[in-house]
Amino acid sequence: MRKGFSIIGITCALALAGCGGTGSETADDTSTEATGSELSVPLPEGWSQIGGTSDFSAIEAAPKLPTNVTDGTGTEVKIKDIDKIIVAGDGIASTLGALGLTDNIEAAPENSIAPEGIDAPQHFEFGKNTGVEGLLAMNGTLFIGDNTQRHGDVAGQFRDAGTDAVVMDDQQPQRDKLKAVASYVGAAEAGEELAKTVDNQLADAAKTAKESGKQGLSIVEVTATGAGGQNSVAGTGTPGNEIIETLGYTSVGAESNLRGYSREFSNEGIVASAPDVIVMTESDYEKWGGEDGLWKAFPTLDQTPAGQNSAIFVMPDAQLKYSSPEIGAGAQALAEAVAKLP
Template sequence: MSSKLANPSSDRGRVGMRGLRASGAAAALSVGLLVMTGCGSSDSAASSSSSASSSAGGEHSEDLKLPAGWKHAVGTTDFQGIHAETKLPTTVTDATGASVTVTDDSKIISAGDGISSTLEALGLKDKIYAASKDSTSPAGKDAPEHFEYTKQTGTEGLLALDGTLFIGDNTKRHGSVAQQFRDAGTPAVVVDDQATQSEKLQAVADYVGAHDAGVKLVDSVEKDMAKAKDTVKDHGLQGHSVIQITATGAGGANSVAGTGTPGTEMIESLGMTSVGAESGLRGLSREFSNEGILASDPDVIVMAESDYQKWGGEDGVWEAFPTLKETKAGKAGKIIVMPDAQIRYSSPEIGAGAQALARAISEN
């Protein structure tokens, strides 16, 4: 573990976030072209963006109000040249190891924004029949039907939707759900939440018999990532410590992004250090402590637009993560807010997001 995460207190020894998450009180906390805007007054400065919307349905807040010094980083993408032609039936092996034959993709039940945004980038938005009521992606929000899935609600409501294909995005969360669909006679597949972003995109394409279009999509994203890596190298940002925080992690709680999340993979792929991954966190995790966050002392703080909005602005961010304000990034105001599709979930816009993030840090 990096010394950045060590607790400097002499009586505690060198204990990082991983050691502190059990003992510390877990807080109720947890390019295309690039547009970045500095802001005016600290309490209500408006951050505006003139970047074009992504053809994959990318969406960002044009009137996001950020404190002075904080940056709104938005990358732009264009997937208009990708038009998937699904070839069914197709037999695939999903991340749970199940062999599934998909015969009908006309009414897809999408379990996550990453699934929905990938289908849209492939030109298959009209195939999305149902999505979570908590969707933040345009494709998910525009689905004809919406559902709620929790431990309390169970899978009955999902099965009652009468879809033709269920696609889950987390093997632990959706593995048993997919099996219940299959037991009921409806094909169901799950993407590996710990796979790379490119693998996730390709898996979704393969599940609907659109392998070739998936290859094109992955190639587009990886080209964007390569450009972002060049920016990091050109500005000597390798090893920069970045923490991604969210208001809607596990169980809808404040969390830190760890392994298996798009933001973490992006940060590490660029050659920088993810505080969450270095601390041994998985997914959007609540298993951290205020003391551990202070000890991690990140160079940069990043969050999605929906997180910032849910916290209600700067005061809400510091209330959720009180010690983060005392870190290098907090004191210097090196805080970046990005569209959800470019940092929070496994969207094809992740490559453009990488360019936006690299450029924002290089100019911060």
Template sequence: MRTRSRLVPSLAVAALALGLAACSPDGADTSDGAPAASADVAADAADAAEPENLPDGWTFAAGSDVPSVDAEPALPVDVVDGTGTEVTVTDASKIIVGGDDVAEILGGLGLADLVYAAPTNSASEISLNAPEQYEFSQETGTEGLLSVGGTLFIGNNTARHGDVAAQFRKAGVDAVVVDDQQSTGDKIRAVASYLGVDEAGEELAADVDAQLAEASETASGLGDLRVLQVTSSGAGGANAVVGTGTAGADVAEALGVTSVGVEAKLRGFSRDYSDEGLLGTEPDVLLLGTADLEEWGGLEGFAAAFPTLLDTPAGQANRVIVMPDDQIKVSGPASGAGALALAQALAETAE
């Protein structure tokens, strides 16, 4: 079977008692991937290359119209973050980001150069290009993050980063946390508000929301497809199922398809699943990011990571779609372009 590839430009700026369970905070998405400067965002998406190790018959889909704006922080600013904490942000010159989503949103606002430190397991080019890389775990704790020397911490998960932010503030460093269960547009608005650039954030979020709406129209004839998104970048670099509060969840909602992870009430990138449970969900389509495929090393590694998925209806029919990480794993400016690309890819695989 021939490999299919789709590069799509946007036209506008069960009661699963099958081994799936609610996700613990440690299973939340903390890595939720793009260019080193906002001016390069659209170009980077347009140049998205099909993975060299894309298995025969799998589909690669990528959007090519990623919106961006140019903003300049207006500080100090008083905000209420995703944990309900009142914070005064005074210095954003060296931002420690909690994950790729925060980094990508900053990039979309034209502020990628403010990203000073990012997690070591990042997929975003903005995060990877940060001057400092850190590993956050129960072993390293907040002390390791404080030693990085940033001026502002922006966490991306209230369950995982709420206490971390509180410790930052206790040490005299500004810290806020984005509510990870918000929509992508609201996450963009939140990050923008932390830097006093609400108007720019609203513009960027509106562009992404418009693309998601366009994708919804494109997908109107798809019917009830069951999509299972998996990743190699759960907490601690573990294999995981993608659930609520993620870019994949937003995209699935926009397209009117069923996200297996959301249906099972899994939060973020969750490790709370069983191979038998995944087999029983009977997905029509499997979805993953390019960094996941790279981490697994191709088909053999994917099969080793999720032994039962090739036996599901999606696996048996070879209905597997691979997308750029910033378009399907990261809640940021590229989500809308990714949604449109996925809508067209799903329509093609359903034929």
């Protein structure tokens, strides 16, 4: 594994575009054929669209309320009603979907890409320039945040207004994120089952990666919609980073001490990190408009071993980008795809 490199930019003058402020199936049920949406922009020669499959239909939560929980901020909350849940992100929405609780989702962000979020009855925009008044007006019975730094104060305002609210710890392992969400809706047992399913898939994927002899490779995940909706590199706390490290590869973002989806990278740093593989989601690829848009967003990425060798994989968003139970299937798909590289 490579050690000691960094893609963090020293100043914004060096940074790339966007610098600024911030029952279940067994592992054998997953294939690496592309199972995501049909891309509107054709892939360049040598690039691959990959993905796995999962079936959570046998997992069905039986919520027991009220339930007392301690959320990711260390706050003790008594949750009494989950009929109208306001979810802060796609990971929360997809986990509720896997638990059979899609119909309990009342509101989700307007930029949702998870089907469960897209189909929510109400949508909202939340950012630095918007407050929680609009969220409170949606008359939800429970708010679930997905980032302790971003949603801690929001949850507090919900509770002050008499609405239960919790925040998931975004830096914990994926299995714990799934279990946390399940516990918030009084379905801890279903959460354990869901986590076990994903653990089995991740273990199977790690075995494939080890047997391939390719664990010395480094992988970078890039996105068009990271911090502040800008071009970013995935670091610690992101599902993609967890997949990469679980498989035994070197994560460029983690090695560069990036947290979440970060814009703190530079042209020089991208070249120095010399990733062997590039991964991105389908929505990112389409937002960039294809290959030219990617190279414009990251001008030196095509000079890296991954760019020169077209070792580039496009994956379903649920299997790479957000904290979905689908990341187990994504890990299996990535391990098998990397194993086939020359």
